[in-house]
Every structure is written in structure tokens, then in C-alpha cells.
Amino acid sequence: MTSLDDIPVTQLKGVGSALAEKLAKLGIHSIQDLLFHLPYRYEDRTRVVPMGSLRIGDIAVVEGEVMKADLVMGRRRSLQVTLRDDSGFLVMRFFHFNAAQKNQLAEGTRVRCFGEVRPGRAGYEFYHPEYQTNPPAMPPADQATLTPVYPLTEGIQQPRVRALCQQALTYLDRYPIKDWLPPALLADYQLPGITEAVRLVHLPPAGAPVHLLVEGKHPAQQRLVMEELLAHQLSLLQVREQIQAREALPLLPAGDRVERFLEQLPFSLTGAQRHVMADIRQDLSQPVPMLRLVQGDVGSGKTVVAALSALQAIEAGAQVALMAPTEILAEQHYQNFRNWLEPLGVELAWLSGKVKGKARQAALSAVAEGRAQIAIGTHALFQDDVVFQRLALVIVDEQHRFGVHQRLALREKGVGGTLAPHQLIMTATPIPRTLAMSAYADLDTSVIDELPPGRKPIETIVLPDSRRDDIIERVRKACGEGRQAYWVCTLIEESEALQCQAAEVTAQELD
Template sequence: MTSLEDIQVTVLKGVGDALAGRLARLGIHTLQDLLFHLPYRYEDRTRLTPIGSLHVGDVAVVEGEVVSADMVMGRRRSLQVTVRDNSGFLALRFFYFSAAQKKQLSEGTRVRCFGEVRPGRAGMEFYHPEYQVNPPPMPSPDQATLTPIYPLTEGIQQPRLRSLCQQAQRYLSRYPVREWLPDGVLEEYQFPTITDALSMVHAPPAGAPVRALMEGQHPAQQRLVMEELMAHQLSMLKVRAQIQSRQSLALLPQGDLADRFLDQLPFALTGAQNRVVDDIRQDLSQPLPMLRLVQGDVGSGKTVVAALAALQAIAAGAQVALMAPTEILAEQHYVNFRDWLAPLGLTPAWLSGKTKGRARDAVLSAMASGDARLVIGTHALFQDDVAFERLGLVIVDEQHRFGVHQRLALRDKGAAGDYAPHQLIMTATPIPRTLAMSAYADLDTSLIDELPPGRQPIETIAIPDSRREEVVERVRGACQSGRQAYWVCTLIEESEALQCQAAEATADELRERLPELSIGLVHGRLKASEKADLMHRFQAGELDLLVATTVIEVGVDVPNASLIIIENPERLGLAQLHQLRGRVGRGHDASYCVLMYHPPLSQNGKARLQVLRDSQDGFVIAEKDLEIRGPGEVLGTRQTGLMQFRIADFERDRGWIEAVRKKAPALMDDDRRVNALIQRWLGERIRYGDV
């Protein structure tokens, strides 16, 4: 039987190859795709507003008579159409227009338009408003409906997409949408059918509850929200099932490597570290691939936990690969592991994109033969020409730089290709629990939720950049007393628009103001070797002050650094600021973080900086970050494809997460249902086959 997922959008009036190509960029190929391209908000266009009562920032519908339509030559050519009603005048400005449009908006034409009021050269203006010429009468209050607003792509305007969705809805009576949520779920929550829900959200009827729809709380919207979150949860469970469809090596604890390692450490593990080590020890002992995410705040001791996991695998005769996202972080891990493992008679191998020629050939040969028991490096570890003899464990640092497809790809690097390696994934970016339950549903999660004794609390101060002179003197005092400091800038080059101090200009200025100090500059456009050299010099104490962009956010460990200045902190997310702050407080000296902002701060900006002053807890800060910026930003770029919801709003709808998490596993036995839901909501965003 034909269904909406079989009918191409080209059946709709006005959809030729060109428009079909643009719709494809939105993931729209069939009528079902179009009906699941949902409005992300609504506008109330049910009332006319007199032009004379408009204020800048208002979003309104006005109606009047065109009194002039003129071409205006300025920095950009524009069409300026002046409209009047009984109360005043308003300009409509079009930067993109045709001769036909100019003719259509000729003097004397009646026009109704919708837009946002902006100040302009002609007084108040609408830029590129939606408009109708010679419009029909406004609907009466009992007939008025909300106007849906859809996500767009270049070359498609709201009226066109709205028209296509209206055409697609006419097919619903002949081709109902297939119901994939179980009957029990529909009954439990008294949900409307999927067909009724889609009809409501695309075309709210007259008299529909305006406030509920505007706030995303209407039962039809919430029914779609729950189904979308279910599809995301099922997709993650499917990732887990795919990885665990192969066996892994059961790496049973044996020998005394771990005990000897612990004996040589100058500190005892915290209770939280011991709990996580126990979780990992049990996972590694199973013939099923471990999939574990270890979250720990900055400085909580994740690397020691990773070392104990590596030693268990090595003692059981397996190889271990540790991968970090940057050369700097990978090299730091290499130095730590080399120093820790030397007394145990073990030497890690090193492989990065920089490893060339004979050195690379030698490492690849040692990996393929099994002589290299532990290999540390960047993504170069998992290129096609890299082979392991008996890879049993992969440790990935900074999970938020490393997405679902890479987790799937690691299956194929296991021992002789027959076994999937265990996966241990670490992040110092605290992830709110509800977000982790959704974005990382394929992973078991362990928390290292206490810091080692002796870690210094960091005093955080926010001051305006008008007090820059004081800050420079504070840096001078700290460095002259034998400590080191960071100065973090958010851009490399001058940008008047963002009013950010650039790192290069700042370094030059500080060298001039502080000639007695040795100052280095690190930014993302340096070669990896130059960056690594500067970081080594800073770690060795050869540099007093390191001016840097946010490349130092992750992994740099300099215990003697006790002061960090962060310029324009209002430009960064809370989690990123917390990561940067964690570069200090690693030694025994009192440590300070100065947030030097550019006033005036918005209310939101003030509240965000206050969160940092009030809390050192990364999870508290992450929750606030989620509220402010949303899940895609908190997770980072690699994971965001999973969290770009069509109708769900993570903050508004987080109450569904627990219910979805509990109900999803029971659906996993029904492949047809699972695949249909994932296809409906995620399309091709995850490939589950061989990657």
C-alpha cells in the first residue's frame, strides 16, 4: 500500500527539480519528510496594528496604501516602499527585489505586511517583510489562526514552505501517517494520533489554545516531542547494540602491574576514583565490549584511572590505544604515561600526524606485531593503514570532540578484526545528567565527583576592562614572586565588530608593558610543533606569562601557574570558562581567575559570570550552561547532529527524558518499529553499518 514516505515532494504543485534540490538540503525528499519538518515557533498575525502606535522592536501586522516606491542608492541599492494608514507612515525596505516586485508595489496599491520594526534612514522600517497586495479582509477573532514558522535554507522563503506544507496536509486524509509508538504509550499519556498531531501543529485551527501552542505545551506538540526523544534514545541504543554485536577479549585482572603502579604514586586514590576503577575492572573482565564514559571535573584524576585500565588490559595480554584530540594533549598523556610506566618496564609508543618516514614505519610495525603494548597519539591512530595485533582497549580523551560515528568505526580495529575493543571515554567537560542520558545513551556513565586532597580552590573575580592597568600590575606581581600566569584572548586578529582584544596585539602590548617578563604566545594558527615547543617552555618555567587563545582549554598541566586572566569572558560558554579556569589551582599556591569583561554586560551576561564566581562545581556550571546555550553548544560540534531537534526543546522537555529512557529498551526487539522511528526523525544522520 502506498504511504507518504513513498510519495516524492515533486508531486506538489510548483516543485520542480530546482526546488526539490533545495528541499533536499533540509532533509526533505518525501511528503512524510515534509510533514515532519515541523514549525519551531508560531507568530500571532491575527490583529492589525496602527502604524502610528509602532515602536522599534515590535513584531506586527500593518495595512496601508503605497504612497511611493523608489530605488535608493547607498552602500547597497535598495527598494524603499512607503506605506501609510490613518495614523502614520512606515517604510518597507528590500535589498533583494525584482522589476516585477517594484511594479507590484506601485503607488495606490493596498498592502498588508508583517515584520519587525527597525530604525532606518526613513524613520521606522520593515526589512524584507512578508506582504500581500490587495489583501482579503482580516479574519474575525473566532476564525483567526496562528502562523507557523519553519526552519529554512537558502532559496526557500517562509510563504513557499508554508504553502508546500499546506498542500502536503491534504494527503493526510488519504494516506494516514503510520503509528509507531506502542498503543500502551498512547493510552498511558492520552496522546492524539500522529495524524491529528501533525494537523494541529502545521495548521492550528481557529480557537486552538494560543498560549499552549506558543509555549510548546499543547498535547499535539508534546506527543511529537516524546516520539522524537524516543527516536533519539533508540538510535543510541542501536549504536550500543551494533558495537556489542561482536565479542570482546575478556581482560581479567592478573599479575601485579596495577599494585606496583599504585605503590609508586605519591598520593592515594580518592573514593570516587576507586569506585570508577571498580566499574572499569568489572567491564573489562566481560567478553562484551565495555562502553563507558568517565566524567570528572578538571583535576579530578581521570588519567590515573585510565592508566589502571590500560595496565589491566596489558597484563591480560592485550594492546591499548589512547587517543586525544590535539597534539598538545596527546603529547602530555605520552609524557605522563612514559614517566609512570618506566619503573614497570613498559614504554609507550607515540603516533601522530607528525610522525613520518622511518619513525612512522617503525611504530606501525610494532603495533601490527604486538610489540607496542600501549600506543598514544591523535586521530592518526585510527587511519586505514594502522593495524593492531591484539587491540583490546581504546581510551579516548575529551569525548565531546569525538562523535558517534567514530565509536562505531572503532569496532573494526579490534584484535584480528574478530573482536571489538573495549571503549573507555573520558571527558573533563561535565555533562548534565539528563543530557548524558539522551546524548550518550549508548554509554554507561561513571562520575569522579571529588577532587584529590590539596587541590586549591580558585578565587574568581569579574572586573571591567577599564581596570586593565590594575590587572597588568597584578600579573607583574605574581610573576615576580616566582609564579606563572595565563592571559587568554578570544580572537587572534583584530575585529572591531566583536571588540575583542586580539592575542597578537595583547602579547605585543604586554611585552612592552612588562619588559622584565618572558612572554610566549600560543594560538590555533601556529604549527603543532611550535605550539608544543611553547607549551614545553611554559611547563619548564622558561616563560613567565603565556598569552593564548582558547587552545589551552583542555589538558595543560602547569602546577606553578596560579593566575589566569580571561578577556571578554562574555563571549564564551560557562563550561568553556570553567575549563579555562581549571588551568590554575593545580599546585599548592592560592590561585586566581580574573574575568575581564567589556561593559555594559547584559542581564544574562551578569548572571553567567555570577555563576562562575559562586561555584567551583563543574556539574552545577554545566546545568546553567545547558539552560543558557542549549544542548548542541554544551556538547560541542562533533555531537550536535544528534541534538538538533525538530520540535523537542531540551530545557523545556527534559521531564520526558527519564520516561523515554525507561521505555526505549522494551522496543528494541522490534527492528521494524525502531528503524522506522529513527528514519522518521533522524534520517541518514547515523549510519549503523560498517563505517
Template sequence: MTELASVPVTVLKGVGEAMAEKLARVGLETLQDLLFHLPLRYQDRTRIVPIGQLRPGQDAVVEGTVSGADVVMGRRRSLVVRLNDGSGALSLRFYHFSNAQKDALKRGTLLRCYGEVRPGASGLEIYHPEYRAVSGDEPPPVEQTLTPIYPLTEGLTQQRLRQLCQQSLALLGPSSLPDWLPDELARDYRLAPLADAIRYLHNPPADADLEELALGHHWAQHRLAFEELLTHQLSQQKLRESLRALRAPALPRPRTLPARYLGNLGFQPTGAQQRVAAEIAYDLAQPSPMLRLIQGDVGAGKTVVAALAALQALEAGYQVALMAPTEILAEQHFMTFQRWLEPLGIEVAWLAGKLKGKARATALERIAQGAPMVVGTHALFQGEVRFSRLALAIIDEQHRFGVQQRLALRQKGVEGRLSPHQLIMTATPIPRTLAMSAYADLDTSILDELPPGRTPVNTVLVADSRRVEVIERVRAACAEGRQAYWVCTLIEESEELTCQAAQSTFDDLGAALGELRVGLIHGRMKATEKAEVMAQFKAGELQLLVATTVIEVGVDVPNASLMIIENPERLGLAQLHQLRGRVGRGRAASHCVLMYHPPLSQIGRERLGIMRETNDGFVIAEKDLELRGPGEMLGTRQTGLLQFKVADLMRDADLLPSVRDAAQALLARWPGHVSPLMHRWLRHGQQYGQV
């Protein structure tokens, strides 16, 4: 029997070229695709509910006799049909109807209807029910299984999709949909046969537990979620294997530079920094590429650890590239590394997208000739950038870069033969759930200790009706010699409007706080202008800085002890935590005021409440994942990560340890099963395994 993975949808009755195109839009090209296109939810049409037992909000099948049908003139003209079944009465309301339809619904007609029951002017009503007249002695049978509701695309109806899925199910046999999970593995992890799970989810029996299905806790969903997570894990393991199989320069442990650097630093690294630096130093000394993620909360000192790693490569005579996602953050790293490395006699080069003409040509030439330390934005990925001896790439805020961009770095290694070591830093703590799945190709180190002198930030929620009080608070803080940030957040995804809002806030605050020196920074300013304003604020020449979220990461002004964030409900928790991390860097008590616009939604209140309760980035990240889902947290709308069909990372987190073990077992004992699994689940997504 032919495998359904290779049978096109055009073999199905009623699927011509036009329908095939519509199906292809949602990735449905083969019969296997249709079988894995699972319902979002189900309707129970398996029993007729007496009208007297109906409750508002219920979806139900009812049967009754028409006692009247009238056109009612309200705000909108509607046809109201009264239905009785002896246990009670119900109205059916149609806003779109024809005269023929009205005439057909005459008194005495027996109707069977389906729809959502809601309270109306004269008792319970169903708007636009599905209905049909029932005639003869033998009423047609009700549905035998729950009715699936599928994800749709334009031009496809539920009815059509149900027919196509049913036709595909009729062709489902033992060999037409191979089960790539070996029996032994399925037994160990108590997984049902694949075909049973697929059949069940397309046609759950009348007695199926609707709540269990809605929550995604059913054994059939569990079986498919396991296979999907397993495939995702395999693709990452294969990516990791293919990277590990490459050669990298083995960098001996350095003898002089780190000691000189730490001597100039003026403070001792924390125990956590020393531990993580040692893990990195060991990795760099190996001849295969390091792939390590450093997670550290805001202010945990990741950059110091990155500098120690850079010095190991530099002392061995190689180049190091440090890449940041935004121009402002890249510039900050550039200035920091200049300050640290130039006293050691090490040149630091700079490359960003905005560098043009002669300056760009000069920078490209220096990098090609072997400038030891290169700092820049993703411009460093571009084809024209040639390194002479790149041994280490440090990537800040990895979730802003796609996996493919990280892979592009491989081509930049020594003579194109040796792959650079990769050190990835993030100040967005990644919940363990996500790290096990999204970053399965990386080793993880956690900086879980803040440097001495960091003070916890006190966070308060204030409605924007108290704006005048908040302005007075800024005045008082600055009068005591402190500095403050005033952050204007994104207006409906529009950078331009946000910059305008920041400009008008700057004008208003300048007028209200005439005695203060106020600065402004936003995304539409030139990089040099932003750097100049930042330098003035850092030097204490400005007391208040009005800014958009461009100051989210990397800005370090110990004297700033107050931050006001307007409309914090527009931002994710991780981003709010990043912003808040700009204060509390000195010894003074620091405060963050979240000035929201009431009324807040239930989720809004919950989210901002978390910010008030904790300063722990990992707790915040877990909660953020729970409330917003992985796509939002990882910025994966850009990177194509984690677009799951069945699995849900929060719901299925408990499966991840078993999934990891199963992936290793499959790779070791049944390697032939890996490719078919990846073809089944990842064909339309990003193929991580293809490096």
C-alpha cells in the same frame, strides 16, 4: 492508500525538477518529509485589529482607507501611505516601490495590510507590509487558522512552502502516515495520535495558545518531540546491543602490576577512584566489550583510573591503546605513562600524525609486533595501523571524536574477531540530560571526589582597562616564587590570528616584566618545541607562560597558582572551566582572573558570573547547556550528533526518563516498529544503528 514516506514531492502541483532540487537541499524529498517540516513560529492573521489598539512590536492585520500617498525625501527616498479606520491612523512605508504601485494606492482605496508595527516619525508605521485592496460589499474573509512560518532555504518562499505543506496535508489519511507508537504505549505516556499532532502544528486554530506554541510546551509538539527522542534513544540502544553482541577478551583480575604501580605512585587513590576502578575491573573480566564513560571534574584523577584499567589488560598479555584529541595532550599522556609503566618493565609506544618517514614506519612495526602500551592521537584510527592483540582502547575527551570513529576501533581488535573494551574519559562534565541522550550507549561512572591537596580556585572578573594592575599582580605572584599562565583566546575562529596575538602579548609582557623568565606556547609551534617549553615551565625554569588554549587539558604544574584569561567571553563555560583547572593543583591559594572587554552582553555577564560563583564542573556544564545548547557543548558540529528537528534537550529534559522506558518496551514487545521509526527520523542524519 500509499504511505507518504514513499511518495516523492514531484507529485505535488508546481514541483518540477528545479523545485525538487531546492527542497532536497533541506532534506525534503517525500510528502512525509514535508509533513515533518514544522513551522518555527506562527503569525496571527485571524482577526483585524483596530488601528487605535495597535502596540509597537505587534504583528497585526489592519484594514483602513488611504487618506494620502506621498513620496518623502529623507536619508532614503520612500513612499508613505496614510491609513485611517475611524479608531486611529497609521503610516505604511515602502523603500522599494514603483510609480504604478504609488498610483494604485490612491485616496479612498480600502486596504487590508499585515506587518510589524513600529514607532515612526509621525506615529505608528509598518515597513513594507503585505497588502491588498479590498473591493465590493463583501470583504474577503480573514485567515481561519494561525499562519505558519517555516524554516526556508534559498529559492523557497513562505507562500510556496505553505502551499506544498497544505497539498501534503490533504493527502494525510489514517494509513498514509502510519503511527508507529502502539496504542498501549501512547495511552501509557498520554500521547495524542500522530496525524492529529501534525495537522494541528501546520494549521493551529485561531484560538491556539501562541505563547505555549512559542515555548514548545503544546501537546502536539510534545507528541512529536517524544517520538523523535524515542527514535534517537532506540538508535543508541541498537548500537549498544550490536556492540554488546560482540565478543571481547575476558581479562582476569590482575594480581601483581596494580599493586606495584600504586606502590610507586606515592599517594593513595581516593574512594571515588577505587570505586570506579572496581566497576571497570568487573567489566573487563566479562566476555562482552565494556563501553564505559568516566566523567570526572578537572583534576579528579581519571588518568590514574585509566592506568589501573590498562594494567589489567597488560598483565593478561594484551595491548592497550590510549588516544587523545590533540598532539599536546597525547604527548602528555605518553610522558605520564612512560613515567608510570617503564619502572614496571612495560614499553610505551607513540604514534601521531606528525610522526613521518622512518620514525613512523618503526612505530607501526612495533605496534604490529605487539608493543604493549600505545599512546597517540586519532592517527591510531587509520587503516595502516595494525595491532596484534588489542584488548582495551582508552579514549580521552570523547566529545572530540565522532561515534563512527569509536566504531572504527572495533576493526582493530584481536584477529579482527574480538572487539576491544572501550573506556572513555571526559573532563567536561556532561549534564545528566545530555548523558541520558547523547551517551545512551555507554555505562557511566562519575569521579565525584577531588584528591587531597587540591585547593578551590578563587575567580575574579576584571575589565581589560585594568591591564596594568593585572600585570603587577603577575609580577607579585612570581616574586613570591609562584608561576602564572596568561591565556590568549580565539580571535574570530582564526588560529593564525590567535597565534599572532599570543606572540605580541608575549613581546609586551616580556618588555613589561623584564625581570621574569617568560615562555610562549601556541598551536603553530612544532610538537617538540611545545613539549620543550612545557618541560621548562614544569621544571620552574620559566615563571610566566603565555599560551593559547592549547593548554586547556592535561597540563599539571602544581606550583602555578595564577591564571589570566584574556577575552573569556569568547569561550564556552566548559572550556573556561578546563583552563582554570590548570591552577589550584598545589597547596597554595590559587586565582583565576577573567579579563574581559566591556561592554558585556547580558548572557556574557551571566556566564562569567557563574564562573565566579562555582568551581563545580557539573553545575557549570548544566548552565552551559542551558545557555549554548547541546550542539556547542558536545562539539557536535563535527560529529553530527543531536541534530533534532522538533525536540529540544533542555526544554524536553523531563521526557527523557519516560523515553528511555518506552524505548525498552518497544524493543522488547514491538521490535517491528523500530526500523520504520528510525527511517522516518534518522534518514538524513547519522544512522547510529548501522554499525
């Protein structure tokens, strides 16, 4: 029986190979993919706002008559279309346009448009608004509906995606989506079926509770959230089942390095660290791969737990891989482990993107021959030329920076390519237990919920960008007192695509 997943998106009117290629960038290949390409928000276009009442930042629908349409030559050529209604005027500005569009917006034409109010050289302006010439009358208030807004990619505009989704909805009458949730469960939670939910989120009916849709709390949206979370949970449990179907090397320590390591530490383990280590020790001794997530605040002692886990593997004659998402964090781990473990006769290898030439070849040889009992690095550990002789434990710091598939790539480097390595995942991100059970369903969870004596609790504060100068002054004062500060930026260089603070610009600003 044909399903919506079997019908290519090219069956829709107006979708040729070029548009299909662009839709593929959004993960849309079939009609079903398109139906599950859901709106991420809604816009209220149900009423026309007088131009005279607009303020900067307003997102609104206006309607008026074209007073004039001028081609403006400046730093960038633009089409400037001035509209007026009984209360005032507004400019529509287009930087990308053609002659037909200019002719369409001739003087005297009635236009309804939607956009965000910005200040401009001619007063309040809409940049590249969605518009309609000679529009029909607005529907009565009791028949008006919200307008969905979809994720986009380059070369596809909102009106095109909306039109395609409306076309796709017509297929639901002939090809309903299979509902995997039992009717009794839906009834218990008062949730709609999958087909009804998909139809409603794409095309909210007149009279639908606007506030619930805008806040993402409508039962149809909640139904789809449940579907996605359940699919995520089941897929991760399937991954766990597949991994644990393979055997692992039981790591039964035979030497005294663990005891010597604990003796050389200038502090004693906390009760929480000992409890977590008991969980890990038990897991590592089994012939089934350990899959464990260790949570703990910065300073709670996760690194010591990782070192003890590594020593248990080394004492059993195995190798360990420790992976971190950044060069800085990986190198910090390398220095800590070298200081702790080299005095115990443990050889380490350092592998990151910066390690080149002879140094890299030496590290690769040490790992392949088994001389290096621990390899520490970044994503460079994934690479094909990194071959372990007897890898039995993988430790990953901040695994969410890698993703499940990257982390699982290391499992193929296990002993002989047949035994799966044990996996220990560490994170400083506080995750409620119920969320951890969903987001990390493939992992058992341990929490280091106790800081070592004398450690100050971590304080997290969110401040608006309007207080940026206050933050800079606080950092300046702290540095003046001989203290240090990290300033982490999303980007290295400025990007036209992303509105984020770049590290290079920030460095100049703070200098």
C-alpha cells in the same frame, strides 16, 4: 501498502529536481520527511500593529499604503519602499529584488508586511520582510492562528516551506502515519496520536493555546518529543545489542604495572575513583565489549582512571587507543601518559593531524607492529592507514564532540577485525542520570562524584555580552597576577553565516 515514506517529495506541486536537491540538504526526500520537518518556533501574526507604536527590535505585522518606491544607489544598491498608516511610516528595504517586484510595489498600493524593526537611514526599517499586496481582511481574533517558522537551507525561503508543508498535510487523510505508541500509553499521558500531533504543529488551529505552543509545551509537541526520544533510545539500544553480540578480548592483567603506577603517584585515589575503577576492571575482564561512560568534573581524576584502564589492557598484552577532540587536549593526554607510563616500560605513539612525513610513518609502524602499546591522538586515529596489531581498548575523551558513528568507527580496528574493542568514554559535562540514560542509552554510566583533597570546586557562571568589558578586565587583572586564562571561541575566522565571536578577532581585541 504505500506509506508516506514511499512517496517522493517531487510528487508535490512545484517541486522539481532543483528544489528537490535543496530539500535533500535538509534531509527531506519523501512526504513523510517533510511532515517531520517541524517548526522550531511560531510567530504571532494575528494582529496589525500601528507603525507609530513600533520600537527597535519589535517583530510585528504592519499594514499601510506605499508612499513611494525608490531605487537607492549606495554602498549596496537597494529598493526602498516607504509605507504609511494613520500613525506614522516605515521603510521596507530590499537588497535583492527585480523590476517586477518594484512595479508591484507602486505608489498607492496597499501592503501588509511582517518583519523585525531595525534602525536605518530613512528611520525604522524592515529588511527583506515577508509582504502581501492588496491583502484580504485580517481574520477575527477567534479565528487567527500562529505562523510556523521552519529550519531552512540556502535557496529556500519560509513561504515556500510553509506552502509545501500545507500540501503535505493533505496526504494525511489518505496515508495516516503509523502510530507505534500503544493507545493505553497515550491515554495515560493524555497525548494525541501521531497523525493528529503532526497536523497540529504544522497548522495550529484557531483557539489553540498560544503560550503552550510558543513554549514548546503543547501536548502535540510533547507527543513528538516522546516519539523522538523513544526512537533515539531504541536505536542506541540496538547499537549496543549489535556491539555486544560480538566477542571482546577479556583483559586479565598478568604483571605488576598497575601496582607500580599507583605507588609512583604523589596522591592516593579517592573513594569515587576506586569505585569507578572496580566497575571498569570488572567490565574489562569479560569477553563482552565494555561500553562505559565516566562522568566527572574537571580535576576529579578521570585521566588517572583512564591510565589505570589502559594499564590493565597493556598488562593483558593488548593495545589501547586514546582519542581527544582537539590537538591541545590530545597532546595534554600524551604528555601526561608519557610521564606516567614510560617509566613503566610502556611505549606510546602520537598521531594527530600535525604529525607528518617520517614521524607519522614511524608512529604508524610502531602501532601496526605492536611496539606502541598506546596510540594517542585526535580524529586522525580514524584514518584507514592507522592499523593496530592487537587493539582491545578504545578511550574517548568528550565523545559528544565526535558523535556515535565516529566513535564506533574505531571498533572495526579491533583485534583481528573480529573482536570488538572495549570502549571507555570520558566527559566533564555534568549529565543528570535520567538524561544520561536517554542520551547515552548504549553506555553504562559511572560517576566520579568526589574531588581529590585540596581541589577547589569548579564554578560555572553565565554572563551577558553586555558585561564583556568586565570579563576582559577580570582576565587582565588575573594575568597581571601571574595567573593564566583560557578564552575559547566558536570560530577561528569571522563568518558571514554565523553570528559568533571569532578567535582571530578576539585575540586582536585582547592584545
